[in-house]
Amino acid sequence: KANRVLKSEDTVIDVKGIKIGGGNFTIMSGPCSVESRDQIIEVAEGVKAAGSQILRGGAFKPRTSPYAFQGLELEGLDLLKEARKITGMPIVTEIMSPSLVDKFVEDVDIIQVGARNMQNFDLLKALGKTQTPVLLKRGMSATIEEWIMSAEYIMSEGNPNVILCERGIRTFEKYTRNTLDLSAVLAVKKLTHLPVIVDPSHATGKRWMVKNLAMAAAAVGADGLMIEVHNDPENALCDGAQSLTPAGFAEVMVDVKKIAELV
Ligand code: PEP
Numbered sequence: 001k002a003n004r005v006l007k008s009e010d011t012v013i014d015v016k017g018i019k020i021g022g023g024n025f026t027i028m029s030g031p032c033s034v035e036s037r038d039q040i041i042e043v044a045e046g047v048k049a050a051g052s053q054i055l056r057g058g059a060f061k062p063r064t065s066p067y068a069f070q071g072l073e074l075e076g077l078d079l080l081k082e083a084r085k086i087t088g089m090p091i092v093t094e095i096m097s098p099s100l101v102d103k104f105v106e107d108v109d110i111i112q113v114g115a116r117n118m119q120n121f122d123l124l125k126a127l128g129k130t131q132t133p134v135l136l137k138r139g140m141s142a143t144i145e146e147w148i149m150s151a152e153y154i155m156s157e158g159n160p161n162v163i164l165c166e167r168g169i170r171t172f173e174k175y176t177r178n179t180l181d182l183s184a185v186l187a188v189k190k191l192t193h194l195p196v197i198v199d200p201s202h203a204t205g206k207r208w209m210v211k212n213l214a215m216a217a218a219a220v221g222a223d224g225l226m227i228e229v230h231n232d233p234e235n236a237l238c239d240g241a242q243s244l245t246p247a248g249f250a251e252v253m254v255d256v257k258k259i260a261e262l263v
């Protein structure tokens with residue numbers, strides 16, 4: 001169970017020696033989507049040099065429009081594995097179908113459940129039958145209670161390795177893509193013993209907001225960040241407007257680390 005009353009110590013998840021939770025501050029970054037071999041390897045090397053510990057990249061993309069780029073799918077997964085081999089960084093990528101759970105368990109280090117699938121209970125239960133760490137993003141209209149219950153769907157099947165990710169919720173505000181709910185980080189850390197990270201990229205949709213909100217996430221005690229980085233944001237196939245360049249990401253990391261050290 002996720003409840004802090006039943007287990008007071010923080011859950012610490014070990015991903016190939018990288019610890020998530022329990023006072024560590026862990027950075028996952030990379031492109032929204034894997035687009036090509038050159039793209040993922042260039043971004044992976046760039047973010048690693050800037051201090052990212054884990055590489056993200058979407059292979060199966062949950063796009064609003066069926067006519068938008070849907071990801072390189074299995075080929076994208078292979079390219080991520082290649083980037084892992086070259087850089088040594090563990091990889092996190094999103095799953096959409098329960099039919100691919102075995103493949104993802106085999107291939108990836110952290111399996112991401114996106115906001116749109118937060119209440120895909122068959123998918124959550126299938127992931128609960130594995131021991132692979134699951135990054136569970138908050139649904140865009142999910143309450144804190146509903147989000148925690150989705151974590152319980154995974155944990156109650158036997159997988160205790162759940163990382164929560166606040167990625168902004170849908171409100172009346174239109175200026176930003178979503179509204180980043182930093183108070184949810186405090187709430188979830190009080191209510192549960194699970195690690196909670198923040199994704200300021202999807203929360204805002206705006207590259208220029210990412211640094212300050214990443215610092216704010218560190219200040220409220222988040223256990224880490226997920227940040228989108230692209231080598232050519234202007235021509236990205238997905239989410240370019242919120243993507244930092246590797247150089248921009250390196251600048252963000254310098255300031256974020258200062259805050260994380262204070263907390
Ligand atoms: C993503 O991380 O690329 C993504 C689709 O995020 P979310 O599920 O939070 O929208």
Ligand code: MN
Pocket residue numbers: 032033202228238239
């Ligand atoms: Mn994205």
